[in-house]
Amino acid sequence: xxxxxxxxxxxxxxxxxxxxxxxxxxxxxxxxxxxxxxxxxxxxxxxxxxxxxxxxxxxxxxxxxxxxxxxxxxxxxxxxxxxxxxxxxxxxxxxxxxxxxxxxxxxxxxxxxxxxxxxxxxxxxxxxxxxxxxxxxxxxxxxxxxxxxxxxxxxxxxxxxxxxxxxxxxxxxxxxxxxxxxxxxxxxxxxx
Amino acid sequence: xxxxxxxxxxxxxxxxxxxxxxxxxxxxxxxxxxxxxxxxxxxxxxxxxxxxxxxxxxxxxxxxxxxxxxxxxxxxxxxxxxxxxxxxxxxxxxxxxxxxxxxxxxxxxxxxxxxxxxxxxxxxxxxxxxxxxxxxxxxxxxxxxxxxxxxxxxxxxxxxxxxxxxxxxxxxxxxxxxxxxxxxxxxxxxxxxxxxxxxxxxxxxxxxxxxxxxxxxxxxxxxxxxxxxxxxxxxxxxxxxxxxxxxxxxxxxxxxxxxxxxxxxxxxxxxxxxxxxxxxxxxxxxxxxxxxxxxxxxxxxxxxxxxxxxxxxxxxxxxxxxxxxxxxxxxxxxxxxxxxxxxxxxxxxxxxxxxxxxxxx
Numbered sequence: 001x002x003x004x005x006x007x008x009x010x011x012x013x014x015x016x017x018x019x020x021x022x023x024x025x026x027x028x029x030x031x032x033x034x035x036x037x038x039x040x041x042x043x044x045x046x047x048x049x050x051x052x053x054x055x056x057x058x059x060x061x062x063x064x065x066x067x068x069x070x071x072x073x074x075x076x077x078x079x080x081x082x083x084x085x086x087x088x089x090x091x092x093x094x095x096x097x098x099x100x101x102x103x104x105x106x107x108x109x110x111x112x113x114x115x116x117x118x119x120x121x122x123x124x125x126x127x128x129x130x131x132x133x134x135x136x137x138x139x140x141x142x143x144x145x146x147x148x149x150x151x152x153x154x155x156x157x158x159x160x161x162x163x164x165x166x167x168x169x170x171x172x173x174x175x176x177x178x179x180x181x182x183x184x185x186x187x188x189x190x191x192x
Numbered sequence: 193x194x195x196x197x198x199x200x201x202x203x204x205x206x207x208x209x210x211x212x213x214x215x216x217x218x219x220x221x222x223x224x225x226x227x228x229x230x231x232x233x234x235x236x237x238x239x240x241x242x243x244x245x246x247x248x249x250x251x252x253x254x255x256x257x258x259x260x261x262x263x264x265x266x267x268x269x270x271x272x273x274x275x276x277x278x279x280x281x282x283x284x285x286x287x288x289x290x291x292x293x294x295x296x297x298x299x300x301x302x303x304x305x306x307x308x309x310x311x312x313x314x315x316x317x318x319x320x321x322x323x324x325x326x327x328x329x330x331x332x333x334x335x336x337x338x339x340x341x342x343x344x345x346x347x348x349x350x351x352x353x354x355x356x357x358x359x360x361x362x363x364x365x366x367x368x369x370x371x372x373x374x375x376x377x378x379x380x381x382x383x384x385x386x387x388x389x390x391x392x393x394x395x396x397x398x399x400x401x402x403x404x405x406x407x408x409x410x411x412x413x414x415x416x417x418x419x420x421x422x423x424x425x426x427x428x429x430x431x432x433x434x435x436x437x438x439x440x441x442x443x444x445x446x447x448x449x450x451x452x453x454x455x456x457x458x459x460x461x462x463x464x465x466x467x468x469x470x471x472x473x474x475x476x477x478x479x480x481x482x483x484x485x486x487x488x489x490x491x492x493x494x495x496x497x498x499x500x501x502x503x504x505x506x507x508x509x510x511x512x513x514x515x516x517x518x519x520x521x522x523x524x525x526x527x528x529x530x531x532x533x534x535x536x537x538x539x540x541x542x543x544x545x546x547x548x549x550x551x552x553x
Contacts, residue, residue: 018406028305028306028307029303029304029305029306029309030306030308030309030424031253031300031303031306031309032420032423032424032428032472033447033465033472033475034251034253034443034447034448034449034463034475035253035416035420035447036253036414036416036417036420037253037302037303038420038421038424040424053425053429054425055421055424055425056421057413057417057421060408061408061410062408
């Protein structure tokens with residue numbers, strides 16, 4: 001643990017709040033009328049997954065949890081836990097599914113991810129902005145939905161459904177924005 | 193200087209490709225037009241006061257912008273940008289302007305990284321002579337109704353939707369005192385927060401209460417910091433959730449440096465704020481007119497500024513002259529026009545409504 005002040009706050013940083021590990025989701029400064037400066041935060045409790053608001057005095061000291069990013073392979077899901085393995089040491093860690101929010105739709109068995117670890121425990125992971133996933137189901141005859149601008153819905157290998165242009169075919173690997181869940185483009189065949 | 197780069201976010205460029213954004217920009221001119229109309233009907237004078245001044249009112253919670261004036265002999269004179277037009281308007285009041293208002297720019301340093309503050313912002317102030325803060329509360333209700341009636345073109349002119357909340361401007365608004373709000377929402381009896389001696393706002397007692405609630409309190413934290421941390425965490429989130437604007441009044445003295453002390457309870461001052469849809473929109477008070485009291489507060493604020501290592505200001509002694517010559521009994525209020533624009537354009541952040549927001553990257 002190391003002490004930081006509110007001026008070191010950054011989105012994504014891990015801090016301790018009421019003895020629980022939390023991640024800073026959002027923060028901003030506020031000055032109440034005729035008052036000194038404060039920092040309003042949204043903190044995600046890593047254990048419960050709940051997001052709560054707390055307002056710090058500007059300059060208040062908090063404990064930062066010094067996490068390190070470790071490259072680990074995602075093995076499988078088991079009882080709402082994600083099991084990762086360090087491919088060098090074969091050491092395994094588990095990460096509750098609730099910690100990763102909507103990224104759970106895109107996480108793929110066998111792929112390497114950066115897992116954030118502190119004191120032997122996984123606290124979170126870094127999410128790649130773009131994920132490459134194979135289409136396992138696509139209706140080739142789809143006429144497209146004109147409201148959506150000639151798009152069809154396909155199912156990817158992690159079972160998530162995404163809207164893609166009509167020319168994209170089953171078996172192809174596509175790139176999806178993991179933030180918005182939107183189709184970005186097709187993986188070029190030459191990469192294989 | 194830090195190596196942080198300042199930039200104007202390129203909001204103005206977005207206007208070309210997204211004509212819908214103009215709507216947010218044009219809300220401002222409609223609001224300002226209706227404010228002028230309101231005060232014209234109320235027979236107020238509109239005044240204009242300087243933004244660049246040689247001395248300011250010491251207010252320890254603010255950080256000021258300082259600059260230099262260079263005269264013809266190339267001599268530098270320290271100058272400041274005003275954090276509000278208050279001191280100049282009060283000088284005009286002292287010499288007899290009577291009821292008046294101003295719409296102007298104000299500058300507050302150290303207020304980046306926020307959805308609700310821009311270092312340069314637009315402020316409306318108005319002053320009523322022979323009036324108290326209660327008259328201003330009524331003004332606020334009437335003004336907001338006037339604006340909504342001008343801006344909203346449907347049958348529900350008293351109602352708008354702000355951030356998925358239905359707001360109803362019609363009178364009467366909710367009103368609650370700080371003392372009641374602390375009891376109701378934070379379960380704190382105000383009498384337990386103050387010390388019964390010469391210095392009632394010594395932070396000792398309130399710190400004990402805050403620590404019990406789990407706040408981290410340091411020895412150097414002021415009474416105001418502890419109070420406001422409880423207020424922001426436990427009271428403010430409840431204000432105005434019914435959709436009615438809410439007036440919260442009678443602030444403790446440390447948060448009312450220019451307000452008149454209540455005669456029946458000197459712990460509090462005649463100051464109020466109003467909130468709509470979670471936005472803090474205005475801050476008004478019965479003005480302090482006692483020269484002796486104002487001098488004392490000048491000195492204690494100067495001390496706090498020094499202790500906090502804030503920018504060294506020059507105190508506006510000319511303002512004390514205004515009080516000396518006799519400031520009439522009056523009440524004045526500041527309302528953030530940018531936040532009114534946010535409210536009436538249903539915008540979550542101040543950046544959305546400014547073509548040139550100032551941001552640190």
